[in-house]
Amino acid sequence: MVDQLLREEVVSARRIVVKVGSSSLTTAAGGLDADRVDALVDALAKLRSGKDAPEVVLVSSGAIAAGLAPLGLAKRPKDLARQQAAASVGQGLLVARYTASFARYGVRVGQVLLTAEDASRRAHYRNAYRTLDQLLTMGAMPVVNENDTVATAEIKFGDNDRLAALVAHLVRADLLVLLSDVDGLYDGDPAKPGSSRIEVVRGPEDLAGVEIGSAGKAGVGTGGMVTKVEAARIATGAGIPVVLTAASQAADALAGRPTGTLFLRTGSRSADRLLWLEHASSPRGALTLDDGAVAAVVHGGKSLLPAGVTRVEGEFAAGDPVDLLGENGHIVARGLVNFDARELPRLLGRSTRELAQELGAAYEREVVHRDDLVVLRG
Numbered sequence: 001m002v003d004q005l006l007r008e009e010v011v012s013a014r015r016i017v018v019k020v021g022s023s024s025l026t027t028a029a030g031g032l033d034a035d036r037v038d039a040l041v042d043a044l045a046k047l048r049s050g051k052d053a054p055e056v057v058l059v060s061s062g063a064i065a066a067g068l069a070p071l072g073l074a075k076r077p078k079d080l081a082r083q084q085a086a087a088s089v090g091q092g093l094l095v096a097r098y099t100a101s102f103a104r105y106g107v108r109v110g111q112v113l114l115t116a117e118d119a120s121r122r123a124h125y126r127n128a129y130r131t132l133d134q135l136l137t138m139g140a141m142p143v144v145n146e147n148d149t150v151a152t153a154e155i156k157f158g159d160n161d162r163l164a165a166l167v168a169h170l171v172r173a174d175l176l177v178l179l180s181d182v183d184g185l186y187d188g189d190p191a192k193p194g195s196s197r198i199e200v201v202r203g204p205e206d207l208a209g210v211e212i213g214s215a216g217k218a219g220v221g222t223g224g225m226v227t228k229v230e231a232a233r234i235a236t237g238a239g240i241p242v243v244l245t246a247a248s249q250a251a252d253a254l255a256g257r258p259t260g261t262l263f264l265r266t267g268s269r270s271a272d273r274l275l276w277l278e279h280a281s282s283p284r285g286a287l288t289l290d291d292g293a294v295a296a297v298v299h300g301g302k303s304l305l306p307a308g309v310t311r312v313e314g315e316f317a318a319g320d321p322v323d324l325l326g327e328n329g330h331i332v333a334r335g336l337v338n339f340d341a342r343e344l345p346r347l348l349g350r351s352t353r354e355l356a357q358e359l360g361a362a363y364e365r366e367v368v369h370r371d372d373l374v375v376l377r378g
């Protein structure tokens with residue numbers, strides 16, 4: 001039953017995002033493992049070559065891990081600056097390795113580096129989609145990673161599992177395949193005897209009682225199972241099923257043969273960019289709303305106007321993500337604000353008409369437009 005479900009989801013997928021973790025691309029001694037990269041590329045090239053072959057986007061970690069040995073670092077540094085330096089050296093090596101490996105099949109590689117912040121902005125989001133779509137149309141293989149060298153601690157995705165879920169949503173993929181050094185989600189620590197692989201997750205209730213642990217012994221990955229399960233939650237909630245398995249079983253998984261853990265979709269596709277706003281952006285500030293504004297924004301699907309804002313916190317610029325809070329301090333929504341933080345205080349509580357008369361038509365705009373706003377539940 002599960003096997004059949006898995007085969008149907010994989011075989012029917014026209015566009016697939018495959019994410020591979022650092023631990024699956026590196027040697028025990030550190031540095032890139034060319035054989036493992038080649039083995040993954042073999043599986044992906046095979047998938048793309050058949051009749052009615054699906055389109056494939058690869059999200060690959062490994063930049064930091066690949067940069068460690070060349071910089072004389074024995075292990076992943078803790079500080080962001082050295083991680084970024086390692087990523088800068090390693091990303092070049094990683095893409096060079098993929099370029100050489102895919103060239104064996106006559107396939108070109110296109111490097112796509114994204115930041116969480118970029119992706120929440122309308123123009124950047126559209127451009128990222130267009131570039132990825134165009135690469136696929138031209139038969140190239142997009143290799144996506146976070147743009148580690150510019151991402152600051154506050155705006156980092158931090159883990160590529162979540163990035164992969166959001167990329168899957170961005171490119172409107174039909175399937176997300178997460179490849180790791182473990183062949184699925186286990187009901188406890190996979191290193192302990194007695195733990196067994198979970199074949200299918202139909203929804204959050206199937207995860208009750210599962211011990212979801214952090215990164216494995218390789219020490220090069222970031223989030224362990226926690227971020228993979230979170231990525232699966234984001235993707236399945238947005239209507240995209242997920243297969244989680246070991247990189248060594250990529251060929252089997254991509255052929256729809258029984259392997260790993262299948263997460264079934266729990267939701268349907270949602271408005272595009274807003275998923276990024278919810279999951280990928282860190283708020284730069286907060287606006288407190290009066291009760292009327294909360295009702296208008298949360299239940300009425302309305303834009304937020306200056307009249308309903310009672311308090312402004314944080315240093316943000318127009319276009320930044322901010323949280324919208326109720327009077328009790330609870331977050332009710334997140335949106336892209338249309339004003340700089342320093343412009344807002346004198347506008348609070350005032351009607352747009354009044355502001356337009358006094359300050360000019362430019363001040364008639366919403367504080368947050370409803371198209372740039374996502375209501376957060378729970």
Ligand SMILES: Nc1ncnc2c1ncn2[C@@H]1O[C@H](COP(=O)(O)OP(=O)(O)O)[C@@H](O)[C@H]1O
Nearest residue numbers: 021022023180186213215216221222223224225
């Ligand atoms: N319940 C679980 N099921 C499977 N693996 C788990 C679980 N809890 C923790 N892990 C650990 O998560 C690791 C994979 O995460 P990570 O090292 O971040 O991989 P990657 O580099 O592929 O992103 C596994 O090696 C495993 O030790």
Ligand SMILES: N[C@@H](CCC(=O)OP(=O)(O)O)C(=O)O
Nearest residue numbers: 022061062063064159160222
């Ligand atoms: N952008 C980072 C990704 C880090 C990361 O998420 O790693 P992993 O947990 O192995 O998927 C890199 O390329 O090293």
